[in-house]
Amino acid sequence: MRHFLFTLLLLIVFSCKQDQKNTKLTGDVFGTTYSIQYYSEESDDFQQQIDSLFYVINKSMSTYQTNSDISKLNRNESVEVDEHFKKVFSASQVIYEATEGVFDPTIGVLVNAWDFGPEGKIISLDSLKIDSLMLSVGLNKVKLVDNTIIKENTNTFIDFNAIAKGYGVDVIADFLESKNIENYIVEIGGEIRCKGTNIEKQKPWKVGVEMPHFDGTQSIMKAISLHNESMATSGTYRKFKTDSLGNRYSHIIDTKTGYPSKTNLLSISVITSNCMTADGYATAFKAMGIEKVKDFLKTHPELKVFLIFENENKELETLSLNGFPEN
Numbered sequence: 001m002r003h004f005l006f007t008l009l010l011l012i013v014f015s016c017k018q019d020q021k022n023t024k025l026t027g028d029v030f031g032t033t034y035s036i037q038y039y040s041e042e043s044d045d046f047q048q049q050i051d052s053l054f055y056v057i058n059k060s061m062s063t064y065q066t067n068s069d070i071s072k073l074n075r076n077e078s079v080e081v082d083e084h085f086k087k088v089f090s091a092s093q094v095i096y097e098a099t100e101g102v103f104d105p106t107i108g109v110l111v112n113a114w115d116f117g118p119e120g121k122i123i124s125l126d127s128l129k130i131d132s133l134m135l136s137v138g139l140n141k142v143k144l145v146d147n148t149i150i151k152e153n154t155n156t157f158i159d160f161n162a163i164a165k166g167y168g169v170d171v172i173a174d175f176l177e178s179k180n181i182e183n184y185i186v187e188i189g190g191e192i193r194c195k196g197t198n199i200e201k202q203k204p205w206k207v208g209v210e211m212p213h214f215d216g217t218q219s220i221m222k223a224i225s226l227h228n229e230s231m232a233t234s235g236t237y238r239k240f241k242t243d244s245l246g247n248r249y250s251h252i253i254d255t256k257t258g259y260p261s262k263t264n265l266l267s268i269s270v271i272t273s274n275c276m277t278a279d280g281y282a283t284a285f286k287a288m289g290i291e292k293v294k295d296f297l298k299t300h301p302e303l304k305v306f307l308i309f310e311n312e313n314k315e316l317e318t319l320s321l322n323g324f325p326e327n
Contacts, residue, residue, distance in 0.1 A: 021041065030165055034054075039183040081148070104137065104139050114253065131258070142158065190233050205226050230274050233269040264309045265307060266310060268306070271303070278303075307320075
């Protein structure tokens with residue numbers, strides 16, 4: 001009798017899950033695309049609330065919007081920042097300190113100078129100009145006091161693009177959880193967070209790690225399962241410059257020198273509990289290089305990392321660290 005009741009209960013629970021509405025939302029945001037899938041009651045429709053959240057985040061931190069809070073700050077206009085800005089600023093400080101400044105949102109002035117950012121490049125860029133711009137770089141030169149950002153150097157340009165997408169994923173995921181959604185996957189520009197399972201397939205959520213292609217084409221190198229986790233991937237193979245010797249330099253600017261980083265790392269995927277943290281570290285690891293990443297991860301077991309890089313023979317190699325899943 002007990003076995004019968006247990007079986008009946010399982011059937012009822014399974015039936016309830018099967019009856020849930022499978023909602024899929026897609027669109028454009030943050031200069032890229034988003035894809036959201038969740039299972040909920042039939043009447044649940046969150047498109048309007050999600051659009052509102054995207055609007056608020058953009059209004060706070062988009063360097064591509066002239067009227068955003070961060071754009072006003074970069075023009076040294078007076079503005080009170082919101083809770084979204086403060087959360088990203090605080091998380092950036094943590095990663096900045098942990099990586100000894102390798103991750104630095106104030107490097108934006110050099111990103112622009114090298115024509116990788118929203119402001120356009122500076123003409124006749126030379127070492128003197130770079131040295132001058134570097135005087136404004138350093139997150140330690142920026143303070144958050146109550147709701148106000150104070151910059152030691154008025155030329156400091158703050159840019160959260162290396163972490164804001166991941167934060168946007170977390171905001172949407174947290175919103176869904178506040179609505180008692182237990183099975184979802186949120187993806188913005190390749191940054192992902194998921195919870196529960198894909199009920200339709202009765203399997204964990206599957207995500208792909210992209211094969212690096214310099215010609216703009218796309219293909220998947222491997223597919224892995226995520227279990228109540230986030231994954232962010234940062235690559236150097238889409239935005240890069242090539243010198244006269246054929247050396248490729250990534251759009252990641254070395255925060256110590258002000259020059260684009262020369263690296264054999266092509267792709268870095270990071271898995272951890274929240275997407276903002278994964279996003280920030282994926283960016284930082286591009287500039288650190290393989291050996292420094294390996295050393296760093298010895299004291300950060302909460303970060304699972306997958307590296308794709310070129311060896312001395314220009315052949316692709318991969319390296320899984322801290323238990324990054326194989327499938």
